[in-house]
Each structure stands twice: as C-alpha cells, then as structure tokens.
Amino acid sequence: MEISTNDNSLRVAALRPVLLSAVYPPGEELSWVGGVIRSWDAALVEVVLDDGTTGLGEAGAGIMAPAAVPGIVESLRPYLLGHHFGDPREIGDHLRDRTAFWSRGGIASGTLGAVETACLDAVAKRRGVPAHEVLGGRRGTHIEAYASGGLGSSFAQVTAWALDQVAAGLRTVKFRAMRDPDTTIALIRHVVPRLPPGIRFVLDAVQGCASEPWTIEDAIRVGKVCAEYGARWFEEPCRAENPAGYAAVRAALDVAVSGVESHGSVEDFRVLLEAGGVDIAQPDVTFVGGPVAFGRVADLAAKLGAACVPHVWGSGVTLMANLHISAAHSHVDLFEYCTLPNPLREALLDCELRLEDGRLAIPDTPGLGVRLTPEIEQRFPYVPGGGHVIGAPEGT
Template identity: 70%
Template sequence: MATPSVFDATDIDRDSAVQVESVRTVLLSAVYPPGEELTWVGGVIRSWDAALVEVTLSDGTTGLGEVGAGIMAARAVPGIVEELSRYLVGVPLAHPVRVGDHLRDHTAFWSRGGLTSGAIGALETACVDAVAKRLGVPAHALLGGTVREKIEVYASGGLGTTFEHIKDWAHQQVAAGLRTVKFRAMRDPATTIALLDFVVPSLPARTRFVLDAVQGCASTPWAIRDCVLVGEAVAAHGGRWYEEPCRAENVAGYVTVRAALPVAISGVESHGTFEQFRELITAGGVDIAQPDVTFVGGFRAFHAVADLAAAHGVDCVPHVWGSGVTLMANLHASLSHANVRLFEYCTLPNPLRDALLVSPPDLRDGMLATPTAPGLGVRLTPQLEDAFPFQPGAGHVIR
C-alpha cells in the first residue's frame, strides 16, 4: 500500500507510542419504536446497530473504533477482533497509525479485505483515539493536523418507499441549510427515473442533488444499459454525481458507464482495501472515490486512497454511515487531507450516534467545524451500554 507522507512526520512532539493491554468488542443497538422504523425499497431497518472495538493501553487509557459493516453483520465481528488481537496485544508500536499496517502484515494469509479490514481499521482507530486522549489533543493532531477549519457536508438519507416521502425529506434538508441532498434509487430503472422527474424539479433553486443507485451491493444489479439510462436522467437533471451504478467488483462496468455519461461517477463505499480502490481509480472507473475509515482499514489506508485519487485527478468524498464513532473517525480523517473537501452527513434518526458523541457536531450553514475534544470526541460508558443492548437480527438489511 502506498504510504502517505502525512504520517511520517507530525507536529506531536510528545510520546505517541502505543501498546495495547486488552481489546474487547462491544455490540450495541438503537431499536426504533414500532411505527418509527426506517423503511425503504431495500427492506426495513428496525434498529441501528454498531460493532465497536475498545482498546485499553498499557497505561490504562481507552479508545474506541468501529467496524462499519457491523450495521449489517455485527455478530460476525467479535471472533475476527479476537483473532486480530493476538497480533496486537502487548506489541509496542511507535505510533497508533502503524497499527493497521502491522496487523495487515502479520495476518495477510486471511485478512485481506472485507469485514476483517473493517476490524483492522477499528483497532487502529481505537488506538489513535486512546493515544490522542492521553496526549490531550484531538485525533486529527496525530494525522498531521487539519488542512481546513471546517468542511462542507451534504445531506445523506433519502430512504423511503414513496416519491412524496423522499421529496419531503429532501426539502427538510434544504430548510436546515444543507445545499446538496442525496437520495436512493428505487428498485428498477424506470421507477428511479420517475422519482428523479418528481423530486428534482421541486427542489429550491441552487440546490444540488446526488442519486445513489445502490448497485454496489445489490443482489441483482441493473444491466449496464439500464445503469447508463438512469445516469442520463441524472445528468439531464444536473446531478452533482451518480453514485455506485454498478456492483462493487464490476470495474469494467464502472469504466463503461463513466465513459458514456457527462455526470460524475462515484464509488465504492464498501471497498475494504487500498488495492481495490487502486484498481478502480487507475482503470478510470470513477470521478469520485468514497473510502470509509471503518471499511478500508483505518486512517492510514484512507489517506492512501485520498492520495492516489488526487494523483489521478479524482476527488475524494468519504462514505459515512454508522454510529458517532464512524462519524468522528471519518471527520478527523477528512479534515486532515487536502483532497477531501466534502463530507457525507447522514440525517436519519440515530440515537446511538448521538449518545456516543462527547458533544453535538458543530454544524452551521452546511459546514461542519473541526472537533476540539481530545481523541475522536466519543465516549462509551456503562450506562450507555445498558441503554443500548444489542438486539440481533434487526439492523440494516438489503432485500
């Protein structure tokens, strides 16, 4: 993996060494009351789940990370984390952002990508959180510092089974001061085009929109000709970009769709390795890369993707869809890289996200300010664990 230079020298002149004493996985659920579940064409989300990883350093400091795919597969996480911890507990490392590479190097036989990469990223994130708290500095200080004081966010949500529901959601986001809204496609291309025709003309002037085709993880993805047909409608309506029109592994499909359309193409949020992004970017498959710290393997891997994207003239806009730990990890990563100028902000109700934050995000006029709390700016208490006990089988689904 390419090594981003930002991690080779930081402004921290105090001890950034890390040695993990113990690791535990914490599964949590924020269960929606009956009638308040999140319903969309992909299924019903009855709870927002989180697979958190807590590390305790040798000096007793604790830190948190999150496995992003835990929103769908939380019960698969504890065993993976337990196996990874064998290669981390008691091992002295010079800096917490070395954790991901250390684990990848020592578990390469079985840990390349997928949920395991998310677990590696969670362990690295937790170590960064712990060391930054020990030093009394925000996590971004350990990532080379910030390159901007605030970052533009776009509203991400747009779930629903009716056109009216999605339109109402979009208008609420604009009223809240967000200038770009992203909503999800319907099941088939024709209905999706009808959705665009219904929602987009109703948006206030100067509001931008994104269509997420959700084909990156679709069980039966659209044919390429249909991907292009929907993309033509996105372009005709002036879309800011067209997200994940093809299955995640279909690099040739991305190249074909991008070449056929005058609108920017983005992907792939679920990629778990730098190498997957390298294949997609160097093939010319996207205009916008969408890594997620909690999927791609931690801060170092995230920045490597952003570096590679910059070198190929590709923008980098992170995927952010999880608890407060995912939110803050990606925010620190984004604010510390020059090629990240826009940030996904999920506006769907998520009590677990809010409860884990030390303080509410400073979101004003569509801009999210730099965090100042030590570490990531998250906390896990026994009271919070009692309030959000894990409920298996109710989280995110895709039908």
C-alpha cells in the first residue's frame, strides 16, 4: 500500500526494550559529591511499524534503573500491537488511558513516553521529514543552549569545567551543589568570580532527589547567595514532592527558582506551578510521558506565567527528542546541553550536532536524527550494577 508523504497514521508491528551501557575505563569515571558514575546507561525502546520503519525513544530514568524498563515494555504490548493510530501523538494518551491503574508517573510514564517518541521518530523517518515537522514545524533555525555538567568533587574541578564551557562558546554554565549548604556557598564564592565578564551561572541544588534534603532555611540561605552573585536561576532547592517548600523558597528569594526534572506527569507540574513553586518549569520528554505531555507542561507554564526550559540528561535519543519538541514549541527558548563525556550521546546520533555561538542548530535529518545498529548494541552491551548510583560506597 502506498502511503502519502503527509500521512502520519501508523500501526506498530513490534517493539522491544534495548538496554545499553557505556562503561568508563578505570580512572575515567565521573566523580561528584553524589558518588562515582562508573557507566552511562540507557534504556531505549525500539518500535517497528508494519511497513518496516523503525523508531527510537528513551526512558530517562534508565540512567539509574534500566532493568525496570523491559518489564514495563512487555506490559504495554497488549495496548499497542495491532492497534491503528492516525498520528504518533495519539500514542501517549492511548496508553495512559489503558494503564492508568499502574502507570501514573515515574519510570512507567517515562517508558510510555519512550514508545510515543519512538513512534514519532518512525513516522517522521517514513515521511522523510524531521520530527519537529510532525510536531508542527520548527520556530527557528537555532536555540540558545546552556552548558550543564559541573559534577566535580572539588572547587578546582568545577571551575575548570566551567571555563572549558566558556571557551567552547557557551554563555551560561550550570554546576552542581556540594553536599552541604555551607560548602555550596563557598563553591559559589570560588567559581563565579573566576568566570569571564558576561557569563551567567546556574546553581543546581540537586535536592529534587536528595535522600536527606536541605531544610527550607538552608535552601533559602544558599539561594540568597545565588541572588547576590546574579544567578540566572536556582534549581531544585527542595525534594520533588514538596511544592509548598518550593513556594516558600521562591517567595523568599530575588532569584528565579526552577524544577522539577524528574516529574513524571503533567499533573505533577500543575500542582507545582499552581502552588507558585517555580519561575521555570523543567520537563523532560523522557520522564514526563512523551512529546505531547511535554507540550502540555509548556502550555501550562505559559498560561501561569512561568518559563519552560527542558531537562536533558541522557543518550543521543534523549537529547534529540527534547531538541525537536523544544524547536517546535513556542514557549521554549533555552535548551540544556550536557557536556559531560557520554559515548552513548555521540554513538546514537545520525546527524551532525552543531553548536554555533552558544546556540544549537535545529537538525533537518529525517526523524529524530538517531539510529541504533547491531554494531552499537555489540559495542555497548548492558552491564548491570553501574549507571548513576547515588551515594554508593566507593568500592561498588
């Protein structure tokens, strides 16, 4: 059957989870105050349409819990295989409506969104157009990017990383807090004066998933130092499930507050935004439930007077999925660009990622601009026990 080049309809013939690990050589692990990252893991979902076209998506929480994804994919099969859809953007709601008993948020929502993303990738590739075209078209040729990383366990490491990003042409750098508020304040006072004039900074307090989060008083104390030094924003000063805490921190500060990257549903963001918890919402396509859910969060943020800046922290699939939806949405003007060494970012890209004067060029490669080959699967076999294990003892 001949398919129109403007036809977004699809039927999924097969899907499978794909777990990958890029294991760092001894001595090249990523060290930070949260522990040691010995491998960068990814939990991908591959779909095959009935015409043989393939597409990829990623469950973002797979950087920490990849082994959870295959079982969720298996549980989604009855609701996907054999069904006809008029557009890949129907997939997420179709699955949410049929799995509401168990998929409301968390890694289940991320996996569901990975299926929607994979279907978007496949349909766009079949049509020979970039994914953003299926989402309504890009609003411009470039989007401002900020450097994200700053995992060093010493002030010198964080400073060196930040200066490297400036040398690469990025105008805003985001680094992570140290374990306690006082050391974090000292870190700000050390790093920021060493940045060249005109360079902005962001502090990620990393309290959204902290096992022992700071008190509200301590978060405010750190936030005031961020404001003193002119931070672009202060990120995740409270645990993700504490919207009242976010509201209290935001009300006390003269610096923008952002969150929550790990939220797994539009409703999570609704509660946070309606509580007055953030100036900047930070959804991630691979956590929040796919491109449609991401767009709803951005729409909600616009309605309630908040900005929307995506969280982007994963393989090349996560990067490109977030880049395409950001390019297509009218309320997204800034993009997180993780610059930490991650072989799964570059290996999975099927297009050139161009950073020009601190701005990422929006790709026009068909689909997301990613690809998975047998060679990639052989090169990066999944190795259990690694990934982002927060607080693991040094010997593990």
